[in-house]
Amino acid sequence: MSKSRLEILSDCAEQAHARIQKDYLTINPIVGLHKGMRDIGFPADTMTIDCLKTQRRIILILHDEQPDILSYQFAYRDKDPSDHFEAIAFEEVSTRLLYDWIANYFSTDENQ
Secondary structure (H helix, E strand, O other): OOOOHHHHHHHHHHHHHHHHHHHOOOOOOEEEEEOHHHHOOOOEEEEEEEEOOOOEEEEEEEEOOOOOEEEEEEEEOOOOOOOOOEEEEHHHOOHHHHHHHHHHHHOOHHHO
């Protein structure tokens, strides 16, 4: 049986998380999977990747109606996300891409 898109995304995030922890002492991303959108009638799964130190968040959304697309937004933990999300072909999602997003968006001068 082939893996679901959520499982593939989770695997990439897990591998990127492990690499980030080896390469950056002060970036310790927190990855969360959220199926709550389904509970309120939206056919989508959400993943968040948070950085407590910078209060930044990366939001990733997998919509059932758009199986070839990953929607994403670079946001903040303490602010509501904007209505605008970027989109990328799901086939372009990789451990390397998530690693780069985490490293670039969560980095500060002191953890480089």
